[in-house]
Amino acid sequence: MALTIEDKAGIIRTMDQYAHSYKNKDIETLSAIFSQNISGFGSGPDEIIRTHDDFIQHIKRDMTQATIHSVEFTDRRIFGDGMIAWVTSQSTMTYTVDGSTTQTIHGRSTMVLRNTGNGFIIEQIHFSLPCGEQSNGQSFPNSSIS
Template identity: 60%
Template sequence: MDIGSALITGMTLTDVQKAEVRATMDAYATAYRTKDFQEMMAIFSPEISGFGSGPDEVIENRQDFIRQIRRDMSQATVLAVDFSDTKIAGDGTVAWVTTRSSITFTAGESPAQIMHGRSTMVLKNTGSRWSIEQIHFSMPYGEQSAGQSFPGV
């Protein structure tokens, strides 16, 4: 089944569509790692929104996204982006993803470090490809103990 034929609403994602969504995620990981700005622009929607892990990493529009990606690319060399424990669901025109994420990087002369986080994404089937419409990357709050819903409890 090609992407265009999946524009029927009310259906769950097929295995083929889930593989297409995963391929988009993998293309994003590769573009991020290789600092391929043009590919990033092709993968992400013009209406992209989301959050990164930093307090100022708020993406409300395409310009915010461009600024964030350029900042990321200027501050570190990404060695790997990995997704694990990935769950992909949807209805044929929209897919939603939850996944654990890890980013291995170096900054300046520092040794490689790994950011372990969690990501969510919403993707839209455009008829010819999947476009990332919304993204969120966060890391667990270090001051909150396992088994507790709030820090300090």
């Protein structure tokens, strides 16, 4: 069974809740829209999520280190079977650290979501940043094109 228009709207709603809650440091909502079995990766070398508690600890750390001005998921590609959905998106976050100049990072996100019957929750997440040492057209960092 393919995703319905309503399913896709529910998935977008969950992603928008994530963005809004992250920006507003709303741990309670973030906790509710992420599965108790959440797993995934963030962009930092130590950002490995194996449990819901890991996820909450990483989110709390993020929130103490920066003021988030916006989180946006764009160019979303949503697929699934009605019960499970998988999404890829471009992810843009604007933030400041200790009142510094506003910065923006452009990353990529993948998510796996599960339909609970009352909406979709995030079961798996991966956020990454393109490798700065890897140029367009290169498959590996620091490689030369012949």
